[in-house]
Amino acid sequence: MTEAFTQTTAGRAQARPQLPTMPTGWPIGSYESYEQAQRAVDHLASTDFPVTDVTIVGVQPMLVERIAGRMTWGKLLGSAAMSGAVFGLFLGLVLSLLNPAAGLIPILLGLVAGVGFNLLFGALGYAANRNKRGFVSQSQLVAQRYDVLSQPRNAEKGRALLADLSARSGLLH
Numbered sequence: 001m002t003e004a005f006t007q008t009t010a011g012r013a014q015a016r017p018q019l020p021t022m023p024t025g026w027p028i029g030s031y032e033s034y035e036q037a038q039r040a041v042d043h044l045a046s047t048d049f050p051v052t053d054v055t056i057v058g059v060q061p062m063l064v065e066r067i068a069g070r071m072t073w074g075k076l077l078g079s080a081a082m083s084g085a086v087f088g089l090f091l092g093l094v095l096s097l098l099n100p101a102a103g104l105i106p107i108l109l110g111l112v113a114g115v116g117f118n119l120l121f122g123a124l125g126y127a128a129n130r131n132k133r134g135f136v137s138q139s140q141l142v143a144q145r146y147d148v149l150s151q152p153r154n155a156e157k158g159r160a161l162l163a164d165l166s167a168r169s170g171l172l173h
Contacts, residue, residue, distance in 0.1 A: 023055045025149030028158035029166075034058070037146035043165045049158060053151040058143030068136045073126070075136070080122030081115050088114020 031037040037056045045051045069075075092110025096102060150158040 023057045025151050026155040027147050028150045029148040029162040031146045055149045057147045060144040065137045065139045076126045080118045084114040084118025
């Protein structure tokens with residue numbers, strides 16, 4: 001078993017976990033939005049509170065998929081052509097830097113090849129999945145509330161600071 005500690009100039013301090021772990025600490029505030037939790041932590045930081053002892057925890061997470069529109073052949077081919085052109089230009093520029101005597105030929109070949117391959121693979125992928133998904137969407141992970149936790153050694157001080165912030169701005173629940 002390895003030791004999860006690092007040496008600091010002030011002494012020994014525990015390192016951040018490298019693998020996903022459950023959060024530790026006592027709740028010092030609970031908020032409806034991540035922005036409110038961020039504001040609370042910003043407030044703690046402005047008062048020289050040891051924010052390395054603080055964790056923001058999203059409670060009851062859910063995946064929200066927002067539909068951006070219907071996927072059509074035109075949208076797919078346009079998007080594939082644009083991304084292929086960007087990649088092809090990049091590749092062509094790199095090739096032209098490696099062989100400056102070739103002039104614009106590597107750039108044009110990269111552009112044409114990028115657009116062609118991206119159109120081909122985009123069309124094949126869309127044709128294979130056409131009946132499964134006919135829309136474009138963006139997914140986002142959100143939580144129903146955001147708790148701010150602090151290690152026990154500073155929890156009471158953190159609660160007092162956030163209660164003061166709440167009294168002034170109406171953030172704390």
